[in-house]
Amino acid sequence: METVEVRTSPHVHGAPSVATIMRNVVYALLPICIFATYQFGLSAVALIIVTTLACIFTESFFNRISGTSDSLGDFSAVITGVLLALTLPPGFPLWMAAVAGFIAIALGKKLFGGLGFNVFNPALVGRAFVQAAFPVAITTWTPSLTAARFTEFIPSTLTFPFAVPAAVDQWNAQVAVDAFSGATPLALSKFENIPTDTFLLLFGTTAGSAGETSALLILLCGLYLIFRNMLDWRIPAAVLLGAFLTEEAFHLFDSARFPDPWFMLFSGGLMLGAMFMASDMVGSPVTPVGVWIFGLLIGFLTIIIRLFGGLNEGIMYAILLGNAASPLIDAATQPRVYGVTEAKIFGKKVD
Amino acid sequence: MTTNTSAAHSEVKLKSQPDSMDTFLRGIWQDNPVFVMLLGMCPVLAVTNSVVNALAMGIASLFVLFCSNTLVALLRNFIPKQVRIASYIVIIATFVTVVDYVIQAISLDLYNALGAFIQLIVVNCIILGRAEAFASKNKVGAAMLDALGMGIGFTLALLCLGGVREILGNGTFLGISLFGENFQAWSVMILPPGGFFVLGAWLLLFNWLKERKDMKALSPDLQLAETKN
Amino acid sequence: MTVSANNNSESSGQQKKSETPPPVQNLPSNTVMIRALGGIATIAGVIIVFVFQFTQPYIAENKRRAIEKAIYQVVPGAVNRTSYLLNEQALMLETEFNESESSGSSTVSQVSTETIYAAFDASGKLVGIAMEAAAQGYQDVIRILYGYSPECECITGISILKSTETPGLGDKIGTDLKFLANFIALDAKLNQEKTALLNPIETVKHGRKTADWQIDSISGATVSSNAIGKMLRESTKKMLPLLIKHLHKIIKS
Known part of the structure; x- marks a missing residue:
C-alpha cells in the first residue's frame, strides 16, 4: 500500500x-x-x-x-x-x-x-x-x-x-x-574574396562541417531550448551581437576588404557555437553582467580571428578563450552584497 | 602524509644500499630531475621533438653537469660562500660554451635544430641546483656520481618524451620510418603543445606507479591509519 | 603611512643586525673573494680558448660545406664558387673586401651589402649566381638561397636555409617535389632597360599556374608558399638589376 x-x-x-x-x-x-x-x-x-x-x-x-x-x-x-x-x-x-x-x-x-x-x-x-x-x-571539405x-x-x-x-x-x-572548389564559404571569402549568398547559408546547402551549415535550423533548435528555459538566451544573443558589431565596424571602415556582417553571422560555425557551445553552463560565467561580457568577448574574438588569423574560422578558439576568461569575468562582476558597504568588503578595518 | 612515508622509505634504502650506488641511482629514478623534481622544463618541452635532438640535448647537459659538478666539488673549499653563485655560473657558462663549440664542430644541422637551447643550458636549474645542493658539500667522487646519475636521469627523461613525440608526430624513430608511407603523422606532437601533452602523460604514469608502490609498501596498520584520516 | 615607514625601519634594522658581524671569520676579506673569482675566470678562459682553438677549423669547414652544398644544389652543374659582395655602388670579391676592411680603407660597409656566390662549372664557365632571400612565413622568418642563371635569365633552384614552418604543412616548401619543380626554370627576365623585372614573380593558387614566372602554391600551405614568392619577388627586384650591371666583372675574372 x-x-x-x-x-x-x-x-x-x-x-x-x-x-x-x-x-x-x-x-x-x-x-x-x-x-x-x-x-x-x-x-x-x-x-x-x-x-x-x-x-x-x-x-x-x-x-x-x-x-x-x-x-x-x-x-x-x-x-x-x-x-x-x-x-x-x-x-x-x-x-x-x-x-x-x-x-x-x-x-x-x-x-x-x-x-x-x-x-x-x-x-x-x-x-x-x-x-x-x-x-x-x-x-x-x-x-x-x-x-x-x-x-x-x-x-x-x-x-x-x-x-x-x-x-x-x-x-x-x-x-x-x-564545380566544387573544396573550400567553405568563409575560406572563399577570406582567401579569394568570393561572397556566398546569405540565402544558401541560411538553408545550408554549402560545404562545411557536418552540422554547421544551416544557420536557420540551428537558430530554431536553439530557440526551442530557450523557450523551455534550458538555455541562457543572453549568451547566444551576446555572441551574435558581439560578432555583428565588430564586423559592422570593419565593414564600414573598408567594405571592399571586409564582408557583410550578415554573411559573418550565418557562415561557419558561429551559430552552432553561439547556441550550443558558448552557452554550456559549466564554462560560462554566472553573473548577468558577466554573461554579456563573456558573449560579446567571444563574438569579438571570433571576428578578429576570422579576419586576421591564419585560419578562416575562429569560433572554436574564441569560445575556448572565453571559457578560460570566465572565472575572471565572474570574479570581476560579483554583485555587491546587499546591506554590506563596499569599504568593509575590500577595505581594511580602521581602528 | 605521503611525503613522510617516502622520506622514511628513502632512509631505509640509504641504510641497506652502498652509499655511492645510491647517490648514482637517486638521480635516475627516485629524484629524477624531470619526472620527480620537475626541473629544467624549458629544454624538456622545447627540444624533445625528435629522438636525436633529445639525445644530443641530454648528453650536452650531462657533460656540462658532470664537468661543473666536478670542478665545483674540487674548488668547494676555495670558493667563499658570498661569491659562490657567481662562481658556479662562470664555471657552468664555461662548459656550456665548450659544448656549444663542440656541437658546431660535429654537426651544423644538429646545432641549428637545437637552436638557442644549447646556450640556455647555462640557466638550467638542474645544473646550478646540483652545484649548490650537492657538489659544494661533497667530495669529488660523490659529486661526479651524482652528476652522472642526474645527467643520465635527465637524458632518459628527454628520450622518453622525444621517443613518443617522434613516433607519433613523424612516424619515425631516430629518423628510421617505423610504419611506412601510409602513417598519418600527428603533427601536434612535434609542435610545442605536444611537449606539454606528452610530459603530462608521463607524469601521470610516474605518479600513478609511485602511488601504487607507496600503497604497497605501507604496512597494514599505516594503511589503516591513512584510511581513517 | 607611518605604519609602513615603521615597518621599513624595523626590517632594515633587522637586516643590519644580521649583517653586523658577530664572528669575524664569516665575512672573508675582499682579496679572498677576488682571488676566487679571478682564479675561476682564469681557468674558464683557458678552457674556452683551448676548445676554441681546437674546434675552429672544424666549424669553419662545416659552415663552408653547408653553404657550398646549398649553392651547388641551387645552381645545377656548379663545382666551384667565389663569394662576392654586392651593393648599390660596387661589386667586389669578399677576399678583397676583407683586406680593405683590415687596412681601414673601407667604403663599402656604409650601404647595405649582400653576399652573393658566383658558381662555376668544371671548365671555369659561370653557370649561375646564388643569393639569399628572406621573408616572414607562417611561424617565423624563412631564409632561402636561390640560384639565378644569367644565361636563361631564370631562377634555377631554391634551398631552404632556415625555416620553422608547421611540420607536415608549411615545411613542405623544402620537400614537396611538385612545389620545388616551380623553381627549376622560374622566369626572371629583366625589361629592356635592365632596371626592373619584366614580370614580377608571383604565387598563384594551387593548380592555377599559367605563366613561367608564376609559382604554383602548395594546397594547405598558402602562407608559406606566398612567403617564398614574396621573398623571390623582392630579392630579384632589388638584386638582379644591380647584378646585371656588374656581371661582366664576374665573367672576366
Whole structure:
C-alpha cells in the first residue's frame, strides 16, 4: 500500500535535473543531426555514431578506473559526442573522430574532475586537438547533397586507423553537381574574396562541417531550448551581437576588404557555437553582467580571428578563450552584497 | 602524509644500499630531475621533438653537469660562500660554451635544430641546483656520481618524451620510418603543445606507479591509519 | 603611512643586525673573494680558448660545406664558387673586401651589402649566381638561397636555409617535389632597360599556374608558399638589376 504524504504549502517544485536539461539538449540537436544526414548521407551518420560512442566509452572507462559513480545517465557525454561530430568535416576519417572523442572526454572533462569541473567545453577541446594534430584532414571539405550519399561513404571516412586519409579531390570532382572548389564559404571569402549568398547559408546547402551549415535550423533548435528555459538566451544573443558589431565596424571602415556582417553571422560555425557551445553552463560565467561580457568577448574574438588569423574560422578558439576568461569575468562582476558597504568588503578595518 | 612515508622509505634504502650506488641511482629514478623534481622544463618541452635532438640535448647537459659538478666539488673549499653563485655560473657558462663549440664542430644541422637551447643550458636549474645542493658539500667522487646519475636521469627523461613525440608526430624513430608511407603523422606532437601533452602523460604514469608502490609498501596498520584520516 | 615607514625601519634594522658581524671569520676579506673569482675566470678562459682553438677549423669547414652544398644544389652543374659582395655602388670579391676592411680603407660597409656566390662549372664557365632571400612565413622568418642563371635569365633552384614552418604543412616548401619543380626554370627576365623585372614573380593558387614566372602554391600551405614568392619577388627586384650591371666583372675574372 502506498503512503500519501500530505503537507502544507509552500510546495517546492524541483528544478529540472541535469539529466532532464541534457536530454532536452539532445532533442534539440536531433534535427541538426537529421539535416546533416540528409546533406552528407552515410558519412555523417557514421561520424555522429563514432564520436558519441567514443565519448561514452571514454566516460565509462574513466568512471571505472577512478571508482566514481556512473555518470553516463546525465547524457553529457552524449551531447559532447554529438556536438563534436557536428563540428567536424563530414568526410573526417572515423579513427580520427574517435581520437577526438577520447581527447574531448579524457582531457577536456575527466582530468578536471568530471561534469561541472571542466574549465573548457569538452567537445571543443577534442576538436582543437585534432585541428592541431591533423591539420590537413580537418580542412578537407566535400560537397553536400551528392547523388549517391545514401549508398556510399565519402572515401576519406573509412580510412584504416592511423593511416593517411584517401585524397578526395578526384572524388569531389566526380560527384559535385557544380564545380566544387573544396573550400567553405568563409575560406572563399577570406582567401579569394568570393561572397556566398546569405540565402544558401541560411538553408545550408554549402560545404562545411557536418552540422554547421544551416544557420536557420540551428537558430530554431536553439530557440526551442530557450523557450523551455534550458538555455541562457543572453549568451547566444551576446555572441551574435558581439560578432555583428565588430564586423559592422570593419565593414564600414573598408567594405571592399571586409564582408557583410550578415554573411559573418550565418557562415561557419558561429551559430552552432553561439547556441550550443558558448552557452554550456559549466564554462560560462554566472553573473548577468558577466554573461554579456563573456558573449560579446567571444563574438569579438571570433571576428578578429576570422579576419586576421591564419585560419578562416575562429569560433572554436574564441569560445575556448572565453571559457578560460570566465572565472575572471565572474570574479570581476560579483554583485555587491546587499546591506554590506563596499569599504568593509575590500577595505581594511580602521581602528 | 605521503611525503613522510617516502622520506622514511628513502632512509631505509640509504641504510641497506652502498652509499655511492645510491647517490648514482637517486638521480635516475627516485629524484629524477624531470619526472620527480620537475626541473629544467624549458629544454624538456622545447627540444624533445625528435629522438636525436633529445639525445644530443641530454648528453650536452650531462657533460656540462658532470664537468661543473666536478670542478665545483674540487674548488668547494676555495670558493667563499658570498661569491659562490657567481662562481658556479662562470664555471657552468664555461662548459656550456665548450659544448656549444663542440656541437658546431660535429654537426651544423644538429646545432641549428637545437637552436638557442644549447646556450640556455647555462640557466638550467638542474645544473646550478646540483652545484649548490650537492657538489659544494661533497667530495669529488660523490659529486661526479651524482652528476652522472642526474645527467643520465635527465637524458632518459628527454628520450622518453622525444621517443613518443617522434613516433607519433613523424612516424619515425631516430629518423628510421617505423610504419611506412601510409602513417598519418600527428603533427601536434612535434609542435610545442605536444611537449606539454606528452610530459603530462608521463607524469601521470610516474605518479600513478609511485602511488601504487607507496600503497604497497605501507604496512597494514599505516594503511589503516591513512584510511581513517 | 607611518605604519609602513615603521615597518621599513624595523626590517632594515633587522637586516643590519644580521649583517653586523658577530664572528669575524664569516665575512672573508675582499682579496679572498677576488682571488676566487679571478682564479675561476682564469681557468674558464683557458678552457674556452683551448676548445676554441681546437674546434675552429672544424666549424669553419662545416659552415663552408653547408653553404657550398646549398649553392651547388641551387645552381645545377656548379663545382666551384667565389663569394662576392654586392651593393648599390660596387661589386667586389669578399677576399678583397676583407683586406680593405683590415687596412681601414673601407667604403663599402656604409650601404647595405649582400653576399652573393658566383658558381662555376668544371671548365671555369659561370653557370649561375646564388643569393639569399628572406621573408616572414607562417611561424617565423624563412631564409632561402636561390640560384639565378644569367644565361636563361631564370631562377634555377631554391634551398631552404632556415625555416620553422608547421611540420607536415608549411615545411613542405623544402620537400614537396611538385612545389620545388616551380623553381627549376622560374622566369626572371629583366625589361629592356635592365632596371626592373619584366614580370614580377608571383604565387598563384594551387593548380592555377599559367605563366613561367608564376609559382604554383602548395594546397594547405598558402602562407608559406606566398612567403617564398614574396621573398623571390623582392630579392630579384632589388638584386638582379644591380647584378646585371656588374656581371661582366664576374665573367672576366
